[in-house]
Amino acid sequence: MRNIKLTIEYDGTSYKGWQIQQKRPEEIGTEKTIQGVIERVISGILQEEIRLIGAGRTDAGVHALGQVGNFKTKSKMPMAVMQRALNALLPKDIIIVDIEEAKPDFNSRFNARLKTYRYQILNRDYSTAFDRLYQNHVPYKLDAKLMAREARVLVGRRDFKSFQAADKKVRNSIRNIRRISVRKDGPIINIDLEANGFLYNMVRNIVGTLIEIGRGKLPPGSMKKILRVKDRTEAGPTAPAKGLCLLRVRY
Amino acid sequence: MRNIKLTIEYDGTSYKGWQIQQKRPEEIGTEKTIQGVIERVISGILQEEIRLIGAGRTDAGVHALGQVGNFKTKSKMPMAVMQRALNALLPKDIIIVDIEEAKPDFNSRFNARLKTYRYQILNRDYSTAFDRLYQNHVPYKLDAKLMAREARVLVGRRDFKSFQAADKKVRNSIRNIRRISVRKDGPIINIDLEANGFLYNMVRNIVGTLIEIGRGKLPPGSMKKILRVKDRTEAGPTAPAKGLCLLRVRY
Numbered sequence: 001m002r003n004i005k006l007t008i009e010y011d012g013t014s015y016k017g018w019q020i021q022q023k024r025p026e027e028i029g030t031e032k033t034i035q036g037v038i039e040r041v042i043s044g045i046l047q048e049e050i051r052l053i054g055a056g057r058t059d060a061g062v063h064a065l066g067q068v069g070n071f072k073t074k075s076k077m078p079m080a081v082m083q084r085a086l087n088a089l090l091p092k093d094i095i096i097v098d099i100e101e102a103k104p105d106f107n108s109r110f111n112a113r114l115k116t117y118r119y120q121i122l123n124r125d126y127s128t129a130f131d132r133l134y135q136n137h138v139p140y141k142l143d144a145k146l147m148a149r150e151a152r153v154l155v156g157r158r159d160f161k162s163f164q165a166a167d168k169k170v171r172n173s174i175r176n177i178r179r180i181s182v183r184k185d186g187p188i189i190n191i192d193l194e195a196n197g198f199l200y201n202m203v204r205n206i207v208g209t210l211i212e213i214g215r216g217k218l219p220p221g222s223m224k225k226i227l228r229v230k231d232r233t234e235a236g237p238t239a240p241a242k243g244l245c246l247l248r249v250r251y
Numbered sequence: 252m253r254n255i256k257l258t259i260e261y262d263g264t265s266y267k268g269w270q271i272q273q274k275r276p277e278e279i280g281t282e283k284t285i286q287g288v289i290e291r292v293i294s295g296i297l298q299e300e301i302r303l304i305g306a307g308r309t310d311a312g313v314h315a316l317g318q319v320g321n322f323k324t325k326s327k328m329p330m331a332v333m334q335r336a337l338n339a340l341l342p343k344d345i346i347i348v349d350i351e352e353a354k355p356d357f358n359s360r361f362n363a364r365l366k367t368y369r370y371q372i373l374n375r376d377y378s379t380a381f382d383r384l385y386q387n388h389v390p391y392k393l394d395a396k397l398m399a400r401e402a403r404v405l406v407g408r409r410d411f412k413s414f415q416a417a418d419k420k421v422r423n424s425i426r427n428i429r430r431i432s433v434r435k436d437g438p439i440i441n442i443d444l445e446a447n448g449f450l451y452n453m454v455r456n457i458v459g460t461l462i463e464i465g466r467g468k469l470p471p472g473s474m475k476k477i478l479r480v481k482d483r484t485e486a487g488p489t490a491p492a493k494g495l496c497l498l499r500v501r502y
Contacts, residue, residue, distance in 0.1 A: 011380040129262040
């Protein structure tokens with residue numbers, strides 16, 4: 001068996017997220033997911049039932065520039081041929097940007113060391129005609145410097161209980177954020193987060209909180225306080241999915 | 252009467268171009284144009300029949316970052332209020348980025364001194380999930396340096412007969428290209444053209460010819476020859492609309 005590693009770019013706008021949903025029988029096949037669409041195309045090309053593992057299970061509407069996936073196959077098809085066949089048959093909003101043969105025990109999910117997400121905010125009065133599906137338009141003035149300062153307390157091994165989705169709690173909510181940056185470039189504010197792993201909705205909940213701080217609805221010092229109380233209700237709202245993009249996964 | 256100048260950004264993907272089409276009565280209202288949609292929204296806001304003049308009549312599928320338009324109105328509505336109302340009521344793929352009161356005799360079409368168009372090519376094996384509606388994906392290798400060299404002969408006051416649409420000939424096909432640049436930035440090739448005016452399809456025909464030269468289907472020196480023969484059939488095909496964007500108009 002060969003183990004094939006894919007680097008995948010996608011516009012998540014029209015998908016119910018990465019992962020195939022476990023559904024009641026009558027619902028099976030009604031929800032379009034990135035994983036589902038790619039699995040079906042690969043299985044068709046290789047004439048073999050394949051199972052695709054993904055590094056990050058991105059939500060509905062979340063995008064990726066460098067999602068990583070892997071699958072096992074008996075096929076001997078050359079990599080370049082497989083990539084061309086995939087890109088020819090996949091919908092135009094999913095692209096295989098790289099393909100390579102990995103070691104037999106490589107697992108794109110469990111071997112991921114670092115994942116980097118970017119959240120993009122368009123901060124000006126009016127929206128944009130072009131990147132409106134990839135940016136969260138925030139019309140009120142945000143203080144990016146203050147947001148950057150507040151974000152710093154999140155770096156390190158911390159309990160992110162305050163930022164996990166209320167309905168998807170896990171027992172261990174400790175994660176290690178290696179880097180977080182808030183940078184302003186004209187009307188764009190990019191928030192980059194790099195961690196060994198993220199809780200469900202963690203990035204969007206952190207961003208939602210930073211936006212509340214940046215517009216003055218929460219006072220300076222709030223991030224530190226929210227982190228300490230370990231209570232989701234103290235943090236800001238979940239920022240919209242469309243501003244979020246999985247940039248890369250490191251192994 | 253006030254004369255209002257608008258700077259307009261739009262994603263032209265779902266429009267039949269800028270201009271309202273002159274149609275047989277039974278077809279009126281069936282084709283969605285940028286001009287038509289904006290006129291209807293302004294007329295609704297101001298409760299007054301208005302007529303919008305545009306600087307450049309972009310084709311179906313062509314985009315704009317800095318289209319300019321103007322209209323006359325009796326309304327005394329403040330500019331900021333009008334801009335907010337417009338952006339609230341316009342579809343999300345049309346944005347009013349700027350609004351100001353112009354001199355009474357300002358005409359966005361006839362007073363335009365310089366228009367700058369950008370044509371964007373994605374030059375690599377695989378496409379992209381994100382900007383696929385704003386870039387022309389060319390999978391075969393292009394020689395951008397050669398294209399830049401060939402493009403130089405187009406600068407100046409020239410007869411662009413070879414590059415005008417076969418079915419939309421005008422008597423005077425002389426135009427003045429002030430600047431043309433071909434720049435490669437990673438997998439992206441940007442072709443910028445600045446002129447006092449353009450013939451119908453001229454930019455797309457020039458780009459189509461440059462692509463043929465860049466991939467080696469036409470030999471070096473072709474641009475000079477094509478310009479000289481004044482024959483549309485000698486030039487390359489019309490490049491797809493989606494790669495083209497009206498960047499700005501100078502007065």
